[in-house]
Amino acid sequence: MPFTPRVFSGVQPTGQLHLGNYLGAVRRFVAMQDDYPCIYCVVDLHAITMWQDPKELIDATYSVTAAYLAAGIDPKKSIVFNQSRVTAHAELAWIFNCVARMGWLNRMTQFKEKAGKDKENASTGLFVYPNLMAADILAYQATHVPVGDDQKQHLELTRDIAQKFNHDYAERLAELGYGEDGLFPMTEPIIQGPATRVMSLRDGSKKMSKSEASDASRINLTDDADAIAQKIRKAKTDPEPLPSDVKGLEGRPEADNLVGIYAALASTTKEAVLTDHGGQGFSAFKPALAELAVEVLAPMNAEMRRLLDDRAHLDAVLTDGAERAHAIAAPILRDVKRVVGFVS
C-alpha cells in the first residue's frame, strides 16, 4: 500500500463516556500509539447532529479530552484535538455529500436507530453524518480506524466513498500524477479484542449506550468505586455457574458480556478468564469483576478530575493538536480541490 500507515478515530462529546466507549475504543487507541502515528479527535461537529446544549457541549469536549489523556493517550506523541477547530473536516464532508448516494445513506442502521419514528424531524446533518465521518478519516488518508462494532457499517461506507471518488476522478488523478491507488486509501476498521460490543448491564441484548434511560445499565467513567461495585452486583445474569470454555457462553448473553468485560479490563482473552473462573457462580465472579473494574477505572477517574481542573492545559493540548492536524490535512485537501476542479 503506498499510503503511510496512520490511525484516526473519534468519540462524540455527548454525555458521559461509559465502559463500552473505553473498552471498545479508547483503550484500543492507547494501545495503537506505540505502533502508528495516531490522530484522536473529539467529534463536536458530529455531536450537533442531535440537539446539544452549548454549555454542556463544550464541557463534554473537555471531558472527552480529559478521558483520552487519563486513559493514557500521550498528546505529545498522538494528535488530540476537537473536530470543529480544523475546517478540512467540514470542507471535505461537503465534497463527500456530493459523492455518496442517497441509497447508501438510506441503508445506515444508526440513522434509523437515532432518528427513531420521527424521521421527518431528524436533522439533515444526522442523515449525512457518515459522510462527515468519512471526511474525518480521509482528510488524513488514515489507513486504520479502531472502533467498536457499532461503527462497522460507517467504515464500510467510508471505503465506498473513497472508492467512488478514486473511480469518478480517475482520469484527473492520472493527469495529476496519481498512481492506481488514487487519492484515498481503503481504510481498514480495527474492531478487535474481547469487548468490541459491550452490552447493557440490565439487558444482554442491548448495547451499553449513553442514551439508555437507566443509569444502572452502564458504568460511566466518572462513577466512583461504590457505584461501580453496586452496578456490577446488580447486573442481570442467569443462575448457572460460568462455563469452562467460550463455547459454553453461547446463548448466555449476560454471562458472555461480563466475561468479555473482565477479559478486556485484564488485557487478556475470554478463554483465559474462563480457565481461571470457569465453574464459579456469579456471587464469586461479580466481586472479582468489581474489584478489577475499580482497580482499572479509579486511577483514571482521579486523573480525569485532576485534568478537568486545569482547562488551560486541556486547551493547550487541543490548540497544539489542531495545528498539527491541520498541517497534515491541508495539503491533502489542497490536492482534493485540484482533483475536483476548484483550483488548477
Ligand code: TYM
Ligand atoms: P461514539 O461517540 O458513539 O462512540 C465512541 C467509540 O466507542 C465505541 N462504542 C462501543 N464499543 C463497545 N461497546 C459499546 N457498547 C460501545 N458504544 C460505543 C464506538 O464504536 C466508537 O468507536 N461515529 C462515531 C464517532 C466518529 C468516528 C469518526 C469514529 C466520528 N468520526 C471517525 C471513527 C472514525 C461515534 O459516534 O462514536
